[in-house]
Amino acid sequence: MSAGGDARAAALVREAGRRIGQVVATLVCVVNPGVLVVAGDLASAALLTGLREGLYPLSLPRATRHLRVELTRLGERAAVVGLAHLVTDRVLAPAAVNARLAGG
The missing domain is CATH 1.20.5 (Single alpha-helices involved in coiled-coils or other helix-helix interfaces)
Known part of the structure; x- marks a missing residue:
């Protein structure tokens, strides 16, 4: 795959992360977890960045003040x-x- 293809794929994964973050924002406000661990085939820095971009603007500050969003180590x-x-x-x-x- 070319470098341009890699950049396009990373942009799509980041956008997927944004959309996931928008959905997860409600859950985070209700459950108020201390950590949100991301795993799976698409788990990457691009997905995590997008997830944060979608999550934080739609979440209550109190629910995300101490929230850790990270990739799984497992x-x-x-x-x-x-x-x-x-x-x-x-x-x-x-x-x-x-x-x-x-x-x-």
């Missing part, structure tokens, strides 16, 4: 590791364990 294992943490947190949460011990 690579292809990100989805599996995230799912394992989610299941573990739900199954081993104190309320879930207490409910099982109480028979409910």
